Amino acid sequence: MRALDEHRAAALALAAPLPAVEVGLADALGMVLAEDVRADEPLPRWDNSAMDGYAVRRADVLTVPAVLRVVADLPAGSPDEPALEPGTAARIMTGAPVPPGADAVVPIEVTDAGTTTVEIRVAPEPAAHIRRAGEDAIPGDLVLAAGALLGPAHVAALASTCRSSALVHRRPRIAVVSTGDELVPPGTDLRRGQLPDSNSWLLAAAVTEAGAVAVRLGPVSDDPAALLELLHSLDADPSVDGVVTSGGVSMGAFDVVKAALADSPGVEFLPVAVQPGKPQGLGRLPGGTPIWTLPGNPVSSFASFEMFVRPALGRMRGLAAVERPTVTALADEGWRTPPGRAQLMPVRFVGDARVVPATGRGSGSHLVARLALAEGLAVVPAEVDEVVVGASVHVLKVT
Amino acid sequence: MRALDEHRAAALALAAPLPAVEVGLADALGMVLAEDVRADEPLPRWDNSAMDGYAVRRADVLTVPAVLRVVADLPAGSPDEPALEPGTAARIMTGAPVPPGADAVVPIEVTDAGTTTVEIRVAPEPAAHIRRAGEDAIPGDLVLAAGALLGPAHVAALASTCRSSALVHRRPRIAVVSTGDELVPPGTDLRRGQLPDSNSWLLAAAVTEAGAVAVRLGPVSDDPAALLELLHSLDADPSVDGVVTSGGVSMGAFDVVKAALADSPGVEFLPVAVQPGKPQGLGRLPGGTPIWTLPGNPVSSFASFEMFVRPALGRMRGLAAVERPTVTALADEGWRTPPGRAQLMPVRFVGDARVVPATGRGSGSHLVARLALAEGLAVVPAEVDEVVVGASVHVLKVT
Numbered sequence: 001m002r003a004l005d006e007h008r009a010a011a012l013a014l015a016a017p018l019p020a021v022e023v024g025l026a027d028a029l030g031m032v033l034a035e036d037v038r039a040d041e042p043l044p045r046w047d048n049s050a051m052d053g054y055a056v057r058r059a060d061v062l063t064v065p066a067v068l069r070v071v072a073d074l075p076a077g078s079p080d081e082p083a084l085e086p087g088t089a090a091r092i093m094t095g096a097p098v099p100p101g102a103d104a105v106v107p108i109e110v111t112d113a114g115t116t117t118v119e120i121r122v123a124p125e126p127a128a129h130i131r132r133a134g135e136d137a138i139p140g141d142l143v144l145a146a147g148a149l150l151g152p153a154h155v156a157a158l159a160s161t162c163r164s165s166a167l168v169h170r171r172p173r174i175a176v177v178s179t180g181d182e183l184v185p186p187g188t189d190l191r192r193g194q195l196p197d198s199n200s201w202l203l204a205a206a207v208t209e210a211g212a213v214a215v216r217l218g219p220v221s222d223d224p225a226a227l228l229e230l231l232h233s234l235d236a237d238p239s240v241d242g243v244v245t246s247g248g249v250s251m252g253a254f255d256v257v258k259a260a261l262a263d264s265p266g267v268e269f270l271p272v273a274v275q276p277g278k279p280q281g282l283g284r285l286p287g288g289t290p291i292w293t294l295p296g297n298p299v300s301s302f303a304s305f306e307m308f309v310r311p312a313l314g315r316m317r318g319l320a321a322v323e324r325p326t327v328t329a330l331a332d333e334g335w336r337t338p339p340g341r342a343q344l345m346p347v348r349f350v351g352d353a354r355v356v357p358a359t360g361r362g363s364g365s366h367l368v369a370r371l372a373l374a375e376g377l378a379v380v381p382a383e384v385d386e387v388v389v390g391a392s393v394h395v396l397k398v399t
Numbered sequence: 400m401r402a403l404d405e406h407r408a409a410a411l412a413l414a415a416p417l418p419a420v421e422v423g424l425a426d427a428l429g430m431v432l433a434e435d436v437r438a439d440e441p442l443p444r445w446d447n448s449a450m451d452g453y454a455v456r457r458a459d460v461l462t463v464p465a466v467l468r469v470v471a472d473l474p475a476g477s478p479d480e481p482a483l484e485p486g487t488a489a490r491i492m493t494g495a496p497v498p499p500g501a502d503a504v505v506p507i508e509v510t511d512a513g514t515t516t517v518e519i520r521v522a523p524e525p526a527a528h529i530r531r532a533g534e535d536a537i538p539g540d541l542v543l544a545a546g547a548l549l550g551p552a553h554v555a556a557l558a559s560t561c562r563s564s565a566l567v568h569r570r571p572r573i574a575v576v577s578t579g580d581e582l583v584p585p586g587t588d589l590r591r592g593q594l595p596d597s598n599s600w601l602l603a604a605a606v607t608e609a610g611a612v613a614v615r616l617g618p619v620s621d622d623p624a625a626l627l628e629l630l631h632s633l634d635a636d637p638s639v640d641g642v643v644t645s646g647g648v649s650m651g652a653f654d655v656v657k658a659a660l661a662d663s664p665g666v667e668f669l670p671v672a673v674q675p676g677k678p679q680g681l682g683r684l685p686g687g688t689p690i691w692t693l694p695g696n697p698v699s700s701f702a703s704f705e706m707f708v709r710p711a712l713g714r715m716r717g718l719a720a721v722e723r724p725t726v727t728a729l730a731d732e733g734w735r736t737p738p739g740r741a742q743l744m745p746v747r748f749v750g751d752a753r754v755v756p757a758t759g760r761g762s763g764s765h766l767v768a769r770l771a772l773a774e775g776l777a778v779v780p781a782e783v784d785e786v787v788v789g790a791s792v793h794v795l796k797v798t
C-alpha cells in the first residue's frame with residue numbers, strides 16, 4: 001500500500017498553474033494574481049488634504065487668531081491650482097490637492113468657517129493634515145505580488161493604481177462524474193437497491209468551494225465502454241482542466257472506473273494506506289487531462305477530495321499555499337483507528353479545541369447524513385492504533 | 400459620540416432574515432437553510448453490504464472451509480430479492496441490499512471468488528459487513544437544522560435524503576454607491592484632483608464575499624438631488640434589500656450623502672467613537688430599505704463595512720453566527736491609538752499569533768494600496784491609549 005503522503009504528492013503533481021487571463025475588476029474577486037502589480041504613479045497622486053478645512057501658509061498663522069482672505073474653494077475633485085499669496089487661504093475639502101504655496105491645513109473646527117475671510121484660531125504644526133503624494137506607494141513599489149488571492153482590499157488596491165483589469169490564473173474547470181447503476185437523481189422514488197446520487201453533488205460543491213468551476217455529469221451507469229467514451233470526450237474538450245470520478249475503483253466484479261481505464265497506461269489504481277479511502281486511482285487521460293478517481297462511499301469521497309484533489313485545484317488556481325488550515329485539538333472521546341493505515345476521521349468541535357467523531361454512532365464511510373456535522377478531518381498517522389481520550393490530534397478544518 | 404458597540408447593535412438591528420425560497424441543489428451551496436430537514440425514510444434505506452463479497456447464512460459457514468452454491472449475483476442497484484436457502488450464497492457488491500435469509504457478508508478476499516460455487520475460508524462474525532438500515536438516520540431524525548450554512552457535505556446530506564431542493568433564505572441584494580466628484584472609473588487618465596474610484600469596488604467585493612449579491616452603482620457625483628433620486632429609486636425597487644454608500648458623511652461643505660438625506664427622518668448621522676470611521680450614518684429610507692452610509696476614506700470604508708454592514712448581511716442571510724472569527728495576538732510593534740475612541744487597526748500576522756500594523760509607514764485611512772496587506776483588524780478598546788510591544792490584542796480575521 002502506498003503511504004498517504006506519497007499519494008498526496010502524486011495527486012498534487014498532476015496539477016500546474018493554469019494560464020493567465022486578463023479579467024475586469026468585476027470578475028477579479030477570488031482569483032489569483034498572475035503578475036506583480038506595481039505603482040505607475042505616486043499614491044496618492046498629489047499632496048492632498050486629510051481634513052475639511054483651510055489650506056494656509058503656516059507663516060501667516062503662527063500667531064492666532066489670524067484672519068486670512070479666502071481666495072479659492074477647493075472641493076474634492078477640483079482641478080484648480082490657485083497659488084496662495086501671503087495672507088490668503090483656500091477652503092479645502094478632504095482629498096483635494098493642496099494648492100501651491102500652502103504648507104498646512106487647518107481643520108474647519110478651529111476656524112470661524114468663513115467663506116470670504118476666515119479666522120484661524122489654532123496654529124497648525126508644520127505640514128499639518130497634508131497627505132503627501134507617494135505616502136501609500138511610490139512609482140515602482142510592489143502593490144500586489146503574483147500569487148495573491150484577490151480579496152476585496154486587493155481589488156480596491158488594483159483600482160487605486162488605476163487598473164480596470166488584472167492578469168489572473170484561469171479558474172480550473174473540473175468535470176465531476178459519479179458512477180453506479182444503483183444511483184438515481186435525488187427526488188426520484190427509490191426501488192429496492194437504489195440510492196440517491198449524493199456524490200456528484202458533494203464533489204461538485206467541493207470543487208466550487210475550492211474556487212474551481214464544476215461541471216457535474218452523472219450519475220453514470222456501470223458500463224465501462226460508455227464511461228470510457230465520456231472520459232475521452234472530456235479529455236478532448238480543451239475547456240476541461242481535470243476530471244474527478246467517484247466509485248468503481250474497488251475490488252468488486254463491477255468496478256466500472258477501473259474497467260474503463262484498464263488499458264490507459266497513464267492512470268494507476270492502487271491501495272493507499274488510509275481509512276477511509278483505501279482504493280484510489282489517479283493519472284492522466286491519453287490527451288493529458290488529469291484525473292482523480294475517488295472511492296464511492298460518501299465519506300471516502302469527501303475525505304479523498306480533501307486530501308488529493310483540493311490541493312491540486314489550488315495549485316491550478318495559482319495559489320502558493322494549497323493546504324487547509326490545521327489546528328491541534330484534544331480528543332474528547334476516544335476512537336479506534338485501523339492498524340497500519342492513516343485515518344481521516346470526520347470530527348466536530350465541542351468547546352475550545354476539543355473534538356469528537358462527527359458521525360457519532362458509527363465511523364462508517366457510508367454515513368453521509370452525519371457527515372454534514374463534520375467541521376474537520378482528524379488526520380491520525382498510520383503508527384497510531386487508537387486515539388485515547390485526551391490525545392492530541394491534528395485537525396484539518398473543512399468549514 | 401456613540402460607542403462602537405452601540406453603533407454595531409444599531410447597524411445589526413436594521414437587518415432581519417430574508418424570506419425563504421426553494422432552490423435546487425445546484426444553487427444550494429453557501430445558502431442558509433430555512434427549514435429543519437428530517438429523514439423521511441431510513442438511511443440507508445435497506446440493510447446492505449459494506450464489502451464486495453458473498454452474502455451467507457452464518458450457520459452454514461461456522462466451520463471453514465465451507466463450499467456454498469452461488470444462487471444470485473447482486474450488483475449495487477440490483478432490485479433482486481432472492482431468499483437464501485441453507486447451503487447457498489449470493490455474490491454481493493458494496494451497497495447492494497442483503498438478501499432475505501442472509502445474516503453476514505464474507506469479503507471476497509477470504510473466498511475463492513467462485514461464481515457457481517464459492518469456498519468460504521474465514522467464518523464471519525455475526526452480522527459481519529452488513530450496514531443496517533437506519534444506521535445513518537431513522538425516519539424523523541433531524542439531518543440538518545434550520546440556520547445551517549450549506550457546505551458540500553450538507554448538499555450531499557440533502558441529496559441523500561432524496562431531496563432535489565431545499566428551502567433557504569434568499570441572498571440579500573445590496574446596492575453599493577460610492578460618492579464624490581473627484582472619483583473616476585479605474586483606468587481613466589487622471590487630471591489634477593481626480594482619484595480612481597476604489598470604494599465601490601472594495602464594497603461590492605466585500606458584499607459578495609459576505610454571501611450577498613452586490614449591485615455596484617457609482618461613483619456618483621456630489622449632487623444631493625441626483626443622489627436622493629437614486630436612493631429613492633433603489634428604495635422603490637423590491638429586489639434591493641439594502642444600500643451601502645461611501646463618502647459624503649463628514650463635516651465638509653459638500654457632504655452629499657448627509658445633504659441628500661437631511662430630510663429623511665429614518666436616517667441618522669452621528670459620530671462614532673472609533674478610528675477610522677468616526678462619521679457614520681444609518682437607518683431606513685422612506686420605503687423601509689436599510690441604508691448604511693460609510694465614510695469615504697478607503698480604510699474607513701473597509702473597517703466600517705466589517706463592523707457595521709457585514710454582520711447585518713449575515714443576519715439577512717439567516718446565519719445565527721454573524722461575527723468573524725477573532726484571535727488573540729501579541730503586538731510585535733507598538734502603535735498609538737486615539738484617546739477616547741476605539742481603534743480598528745489593519746494588521747498582518749508575523750509568525751505565530753503576532754501582529755504588526757499592515758499599513759506600515761503610516762496608519763492613515765487613505766492608504767488603500769497598503770490595506771491589501773491586512774489579514775485582520777485589531778480592535779483596540781476606547782480606554783486603551785497605546786498598544787505597547789507585546790500587548791495582547793483582539794484581532795478580527797478578515798481573510
